[in-house]
Amino acid sequence: MHGVFDIVGPVMIGPSSSHTAGAVRLGLMARKILGEPAVRADINLHGSFAQTYRGHGTDKALIAGILGFAPDDERIREALQLAEEKGLSYRFQKVNLEQAHPNTAVIHLTGTSGRTARVRGSSVGGGNIRITNIDGYEVELTGTYPALITIHHDRPGIITKVTQILARYEYNIAFMRVSRHSRGEMAMMILELDEPLDEDVVAECCEVYEVEHAFAIPAI
Numbered sequence: 239m240h241g242v243f244d245i246v247g248p249v250m251i252g253p254s255s256s257h258t259a260g261a262v263r264l265g266l267m268a269r270k271i272l273g274e275p276a277v278r279a280d281i282n283l284h285g286s287f288a289q290t291y292r293g294h295g296t297d298k299a300l301i302a303g304i305l306g307f308a309p310d311d312e313r314i315r316e317a318l319q320l321a322e323e324k325g326l327s328y329r330f331q332k333v334n335l336e337q338a339h340p341n342t343a344v345i346h347l348t349g350t351s352g353r354t355a356r357v358r359g360s361s362v363g364g365g366n367i368r369i370t371n372i373d374g375y376e377v378e379l380t381g382t383y384p385a386l387i388t389i390h391h392d393r394p395g396i397i398t399k400v401t402q403i404l405a406r407y408e409y410n411i412a413f414m415r416v417s418r419h420s421r422g423e424m425a426m427m428i429l430e431l432d433e434p435l436d437e438d439v440v441a442e443c444c445e446v447y448e449v450e451h452a453f454a455i456p457a458i
Contacts, residue, residue, distance in 0.1 A: 258299045260341065260361025261287075262314065263458055265303020267369055267381050268345040268357040270455045278348035279304050279328040285340030287361075288332040297330055300343060304328075309365060339368075375417040375426040381458040383412050383430035388443060389451040392418050392425040396448045400427065403446075407439050424450070 269276060281300055283291055291297050295314070302317035305324060313320060321328060335342060339360035347355045358371035369379040372387075379385065386404070390396050397416065404411065410432045418425035435454040443452040 258295050258314070259309040259365035260363075260367050261296045261299035261343070262303040262307065262309040262311075263365065263367045263381060264343055264357075264359045264361060264369075265300040265345065266306065266308070266458050267303070267359065267367065267379070267455070268347055268355060269304050269306055270458065271357055271372060271387075272347045272349050272353065272355040273453055274349040274351060274353060275306075275324075276304050276326055276347040276349055279326060280331070280346040281328065282331050282333040282344040282346075284333055284335040284338050284342040284344075287341050287343055291330065300345070301326070301328055304345070304347065344371075372426065374419065377417055377426065377428055378415055379428055379430075379455075381455075383432070384434040384457045385455045386429045386431065386435055386440065386443065387453055387455060388427045388429075388449050390425055390427065390446070391448040391450070392422050393448050396425075396446070397427065399446050400429070400443055400449070400452075403439065403442050404429065404431070407436070409433060409435070409439070 279301065287296055298314055298317040301321050302311065302314040305317060305321060305326065307313055307317065339362060341361040342358065344356070344358045356373050357369060359367055359369040362368050367381055369377060371377060388400060401411065411429050412432055413430040414428070416425060416427045434456055440452055440454050443449060
């Protein structure tokens with residue numbers, strides 16, 4: 239079953255919903271995960287992205303998203319020039335990834351404070367995206383819902399502590415996923431919600447003893 243949006247596609251700057259609109263959203267999601275303006279972007283492109291990224295404007299679209307532009311922003315066409323003006327350096331490289339969607343990018347960002355983020359995601363059609371890895375953690379994030387992400391110590395009760403905070407503020411959880419490198423080490427939890435998070439709620443989640451870092455990502 240497909241809706242009108244799936245058939246017609248998103249409001250966007252062309253030429254392709256997968257190679258342009260989806261690419262913008264991938265870059266924008268990476269920017270949101272970084273949490274600050276980027277000064278450096280190293281982008282690895284796989285499959286169709288690698289083969290046609292210049293002809294379809296995927297390079298401009300990814301950089302536009304990293305700059306914070308929406309898929310319908312007319313500045314996408316000048317994104318590479320604007321990146322230079324805004325102090326964002328970038329590099330594209332073609333790679334082959336095993337068992338990856340043909341429209342996949344791995345985006346390494348460095349922010350103004352020196353903070354880094356590594357985001358792997360795919361443009362899966364109609365402007366839709368799927369983030370599959372954040373800083374080495376296997377995830378599944380679409381950007382359809384606002385989300386709370388925590389980096390925490392893998393300890394019993396941590397999920398309950400965070401979800402109790404959300405329940406107290408009457409936030410409804412749409413989806414929840416937890417990923418860890420190994421038992422008892424660091425883990426990542428993604429909670430997709432029906433409503434955007436208030437900053438005070440995020441701050442309270444940061445105060446949970448086992449949580450190293452918590453941040454919110456708006457729907458894009």
